[in-house]
Amino acid sequence: MKICVLGAGALGCSIGGVLTEAGQDVWLINRSRAHVDAMNASGLRMLDAGVERRVTVKAALDSSDVGIVDLIIVLVKSYDTAAAIASAAPMIGEHTQVLSLQNGLGHEDILVAAVGAHRVLAGKTYVGGVMTGPGRITIGTRGKQTIIGELDGSVSERVSAIAAVFNRAGLETTVSPNILGTIWDKLLINVATGALAGITGLGYGDLYSVDEIADCATAAVAEAMAVARANSVELSLTEPRQAWDMAGAGLPAGFKTSMLQSLEKGSKTEIDFINGAVVRWGERCGVATPVNSTLVACIKGIERRLAV
Structure with a gap:
């Protein structure tokens, strides 16, 4: 699955890093040139339970070179949601899905207004992450649940497929019929x-x-x-x-x-x-x-x- 993490800060890199390790085609988008350059030059360094590992990733400042993706995981700050999804237009094709894993309330409404309800999935994650420097993070994925779902509460093939991808990467993920x-x-x-x-x-x-x-x-x-x-x-x-x-x-x-x-x-x-x-x-x-x-x-x- 080709995936873009839109807002690859500490949490986005934690999720994107383990998805990359699991063999998914992941792009990490972040507005910090120092962070992006460090990841492209030396890989993403993830400290996990006191052990650091380095993952070769693809990082970019914007979506211009990414191409059409299957899934956009939105993890920008809440107040940046509208601008971020507008900037992601070059990555959105006929079958692209948009999944918000942001904190708080109201992001799904913003995304629906921008790309249509048929594309938007909602979710929450208890995964944690701390940025310790450009290209360096401490991750907290072990035992941390991620829950995703359709806005209408259905358990669809597409949301189940995303959950399967996450689980294969070690991200404990379930599908909820009560996403609100x-x-x-x-x-x-x-x-x-x-x-x-x-x-x-x-x-x-x-x-x-x-x-x-x-x-x-x-x-x-x-x-x-x-x-x-x-x-x-x-x-x-x-x-x-x-x-x-x-x-x-x-x-x-x-x-x-x-x-x-x-x-x-x-x-x-x-x-x-x-x-x-x-x-x-x-x-x-x-x-x-x-x-x-x-x-x-x-x-x-x-x-x-x-x-x-």
Whole structure:
């Protein structure tokens, strides 16, 4: 299968790297010239459970030299979705499928508007990754589930084929007939740790050592679960603490959330698509979300400070 990872940062390279190792024809697209040049010159260096391995990959700054692909995996930042899929037009042929594995809510609507509902698949992944330098990442794929599905809840041949490709690469992947619930399940994970890690600046080892942080995280998740239920979303998680425990399971003490990584680079975060989405959905259904509103305000303040 010819695959393009659109937004090959830490997570995209983790997924694209193991798919390449499994024999798939993968292109990694990233806007950083230093990162792309390093991968093309020396391969992608992946640190996995303390062991580094080097994978020969194909990387590019844009889609101009890639050609038509079978699958585009969208992993750009939420606020870049519309621009990224527009730039991917040269890769889209008659049978090209587009799979969003992004964090948060709302990306599928943007993709449907751009390429049509018949192409778009949705999914969430619990795979992790940390960029340690141009062409270098620490990956967290072992025991981390990826769930994908059709927007209409059907279990189609095409989505089953993608799941099979992922599984052969060691990416534990299942097909869900309740993809909206899956999206919300992953949102709960991001709600648990993303903003709190960004605000405190802590990696997982320290983050999970503070009881008060755990209490705040579970309170934020409890609000999100109440909002989901008020909107008739079927969740697989039943207790807020589950999201907190799942977020840190199997990841090293030094692991940093994507929100913290963004702030450390002085970049905009995806807060509007994570805790901010909980607040917006809560407003629509009349469920109060004071904890998530506070976390959003804190992250917005940090973004403002970094922008000065």
